[in-house]
Amino acid sequence: MQFGIFSVSDVTTDPTTGETPDDTQRVRSMLTIAQHADEAGLDVFATGEHHNPPFVASSPTTVLGYLAAATKNIILSTSTTLITTNDPVKIAEDYAMLQVISDGRMDLMLGRGNTGPVYPWFGKDIRQGIPLAIENYALLRRLWEEEVVDWEGKFRTPLQGFTSTPRPLDGVPPFVWHGSIRSPEVAEQAAYYGDGFFHNNIFWPMSHTKQMVNFYRQRYAQHGHGAADQAIVGLGGQTFMRKNSQDAWNEFRPYFDNAPVYGHGPTMEEFTATTPLTVGSPQQVIERYAGMRDHVGDYQRQLFLVDHAGLPLKTVLEQIDILAEEVVPVLRKEMADKRPAHVPADPPSHVDRVAMANQPASTQPTGA
Incomplete structure (x- = not known):
């Protein structure tokens, strides 16, 4: 199973110092964070795409192209690439180029975006x-x-x-995730093509996530790509950890209360009770995320949001180290021990997809 981090690239004032980057x-902090995640042994770094303040990730392929040269092992992805306001011709060119530059060490997540003003900026209608x-x-x-x-x-x-141009590496396109929070049409699209489905459930209760993932799994099987439990699923998540749980709560609270994405709304107690946000010790994070499979079944990718709400770079790098050293090894083993043999452990890599493309047609899934 793959574990990694994603960035929404918000520019937020640190409420404890008053400093705003x-x-x-x-x-540049995003680049440092991605390189540190690679050095720490995490599997994936993903960046969002935004064209409005307070976010800066307007050009994911520029960021990921740089990181392809600056990292060694980590998979480079998006969270998400806007399939609606970007021209599909430019997406085809940009991500095939990234695929070539990274030697296949990439994939991408496509989403429609839900920021209304962005659509007319690119000549589209939400x-x-x-x-x-x-x-x-x-x-x-x-x-x-x-x-x-x-x-x-x-x-x-x-x-x-x-x-x-360029043509996809080895004649095989990148693996695609379809990211959606609430649109069953997007889950259906992922299932129809046999692609991955990523439910970024950071603001939603697990009952909703379970409903969306189960719909995708059922449709994946009905389209002939394999059994429902073999569908490729990813989830979002949020954590803030310290050795002592109360220290984590005390340190993170001012950031939560002032965050642009959920500040001034539900309390941190309410939010952690109803969404995957977990503030506490590494063991509490392990217990919370080991239980995700009870809701959605065995899945292949878990991404965590750790660099938001104005958190200092030093703190973000510490969170990555805790994830990589104390949380991920335990979760990886627990997930592997419980996973049935016929269920994929990881999303298909470029090597996997090349091998599949070279198989006789009679041995491949018979979906649409």
């Missing part, structure tokens, strides 16, 4: 979010899978004899 400092996501992804797949594409749709100009 500028955009340059925040971008009311068309779902149709945009469906049409644009259908085109993206063709651009990766077919050398010459003739295409006409509703939301962009037609293509005639178009070839996207």
